[in-house]
């Protein structure tokens with residue numbers, strides 16, 4: 160009887176093994192961010208009681224506002240999303256649409272048509288920093304983040320760099336408007352140039368006169384100044400709704416994904 164049980168068990172194991180196809184068998188890695196082999200395309204590990212996909216959708220659609228940290232139970236989910244292919248694919252689709260919009264425009268020959276770019280998680284990616292600090296699950300530490308900014312090591316978001324290059328070819332000028340403070344002008348300019356954003360019409364950083372003001376107020380005011388100076392904002396791209404809401408938003412806005420933090 161015991162022998163039969165063992166035999167049946169062996170048969171069962173062999174069947175499973177054959178069904179899986181030995182060379183295709185990928186061990187399930189739990190609680191680990193795996194850079195090269197995300198566990199699923201949409202970056203999903205299942206979390207009991209909370210759909211992290213619903214949470215991310217609510218974030219991206221601006222239904223969830225003023226949140227300070229991602230839910231602890233969604234750290235793996237957000238990590239897989241950001242490091243896996245889905246984040247890149249989502250970004251590329253945004254850029255495809257932005258490019259289609261740009262190509263359909265009647266660009267002024269006066270050189271007054273501009274496209275507004277945000278910097279963090281738009282032109283540049285702070286993913287190396289966030290991968291190291293829990294993908295937005297740890298409380299924001301300004302000292303630590305500024306140390307990272309000072310390293311000038313932020314890579315370009317590949318899709319955004321592609322848009323940037325195409326816009327310049329189309330005769331559209333680029334203006335960066337960032338929430339980074341004026342004190343980070345030089346490191347920001349160096350970082351941008353080092354990764355391929357070699358030229359721009361203006362690089363606008365947050366001056367002390369806007370301290371305590373929201374991003375919506377500050378960015379709207381800067382866009383208004385640009386329009387008063389005779390520029391036409393033909394497109395506007397950012398990862399935060401506060402890059403795109405408010406006044407003087409331009410002909411069309413484009414929202415890149417960012418489930419790691421919220422700036423109002």
Ligand SMILES: *[C@@H]1O[C@H](CO)[C@@H](O)[C@H](O)[C@H]1NC(C)=O
Pocket residue numbers: 265266267268
């Ligand atoms: C494009 O703009 C120019 C002047 O800026 C104008 O003369 C021309 O008619 C416009 N073309 C279209 C297709 O709107």
Ligand SMILES: *[C@@H]1O[C@H](CO)[C@@H](O)[C@H](O)[C@H]1NC(C)=O
Pocket residue numbers: 300301302303306
């Ligand atoms: C913030 O980061 C700095 C620099 O890395 C570190 O010295 C400090 O302890 C951190 N603060 C908190 C509250 O974690």
Ligand SMILES: *[C@@H]1O[C@H](CO)[C@@H](O)[C@H](O)[C@H]1NC(C)=O
Pocket residue numbers: 341342343344345
């Ligand atoms: C930026 O660099 C310029 C020289 O290129 C220098 O005069 C200025 O003080 C620097 N600003 C900051 C904030 O470091």
